[in-house]
Amino acid sequence: MSHSTLRRRFAAGLTALATAAGLMAGAPALVNAQSAGSGSGEPAPAAAPAPRATAFGGNEDPDGQRGRLRAGCVYDAVQSWVQLCEVWSPSMNRHIKVQVQPARQGGGNAGLYLLDGLRARDDWNAWTHDAQAQRIFLMDNITLVMPVGGQVSFYSDWERPINLGGNLLEYKYETFLTQELPVYLQNEFGVSPTNNAIAGLSMGGSAAAMLAANYPQQFKQVSVFSGYMNPTAPGMYSMIPLAMFDQCKCDPFAMWGPPGSPAWGRHDPLLNADKLRNIPMYVTAGSAIPGQYDQPSSLQGVFNTFNGIILEGLSRGSTLAFQNEMNAAPNRATFNYRTTGIHGWGYWNDDLQAARSEQILDVMNAYSTY
Structure with missing residues (x-):
């Protein structure tokens, strides 16, 4: 079956599928939309002034490790020593923003990569706004690495x-x-290329698992929160492209090709379980x-909650x-199912x-020594 035929069939069934799944009309797609900021298109916050060391169970910057701006960075408005950095990507031919807490x-x-969800914004990583990663690891000896966008x-x-709004972008x-x-x-x-952990939620959780599976020399530990661990399962060939189209109005088959293509299997954590054991x-x-x-x-809140129920059930x-x-x-995985x-x-x-x-702290030996 040709790509064009698949796309026509996908478009023809889009409205019915969307209504059934509750993924259109601003509903959360693979990421809960209860936080008003995610995907709202608000302008990026202004760069913050250099932070000062404060007492939060001790000195947050005892060695001056955090109070030094790195090349291409400004202090981020989320504070907690987070720097917003512009990193050149030759493969994508543009700068990519990354929030970093030294x-x-x-x-x-040690480094901890934190991956965002399907509705990732272009001005911040939601781990610093909809969650408080920068506070959780404030007193730990690990660098948080939070890519922005994607x-x-x-x-x-x-x-x-x-194709995002008429702009063709390489996604690498x-x-x-x-x-x-x-x-x-x-x-x-000073982050070692071979001493990292990686974590993500929803889309980012599935991606974290696959990056750890394919790059074990880089990632020594992986955390997956509400991930989609079997994207080739029945129904997911429709649900994932539908959620993607709802967010970007782009061609979801530009990612891994049409449903059933080998690339779908290569990005399926369940099918690659042997690499993760x-x-x-x-x-x-x-x-x-x-x-x-x-x-x-509110009615919108009820709608969002309903969609969150559907999405978590799939996860x-x-x-x-x-x-x-x-x-x-045999494996080294811990599973925790919330009631x-x-x-x-x-x-x-x-x-x-x-x-x-x-x-994370045990595997990465990322405890501060004083």
Whole structure:
């Protein structure tokens, strides 16, 4: 079947599928839209002044590691020593923004990549706004690396350029994250290319798993929060392109080709479980039952909650299937299933805190020594 025929069939069924799945009309697509900022198109915040060391259980910058701007960076308005950096990507032929919080102490060479969701913005990574990653790791000796942008990318190398609002852009996020960004981070922040963890939610969770699977020399630990761990499962060939089209109004088949193409299998964590068995993993999913962060006070809030229930149900099912595949042989994965919780940032913020204390700091030996 030709690509054009597939695209025509996709377009013909788009409205019906969208209505059934609740993914159109501004609903959250693979990322909860309860936070008003995500995808709103608001202007980027102005650069913040240089922060000062404050007492938050101790000196946040005992060695002056954080109080020094690196090349191409300004202090970010989210504070907590975060720098907003412009990193040149030869593969994408443009600068890519990255928010970086340097390790607390000099000599700390561990890094933690935090990947965003499908509706990733172009001005900040949601881990610094819809969650509080910069506060969670404030006193730890690990550098937070938070790429900005990359909506619908699945942080992969696309087969064809993406058309975003009439602009054709190369999408080569796998190349950027594994070949280009590590060089910059080593030169400017002292992050070792071989001493990193990676975490992500939803789209970013699936991508984190695949990047860890394919680059074990770079990533020593991976955390997946509400990820889609089996994108080749029945129904996902429709749901994923639908969610992508809702966000970008672009051709979703420019990513991995038409459904059933080999590239879909290459980006499926369940089908690549053997590559992940020797890597410490922290994997979570909610029950799709509304919990403490789900108290809608408007019709839109009710709509968003309903969509969050659907999306988390899909994540829960694929995570269980992934666990069954992993457990077919020895592995180093920890699975944590919340008794409540839909597809939302409040839960992912909690998940990140749990992953930090239960696995990330231990695996990365990223505790501060004073």
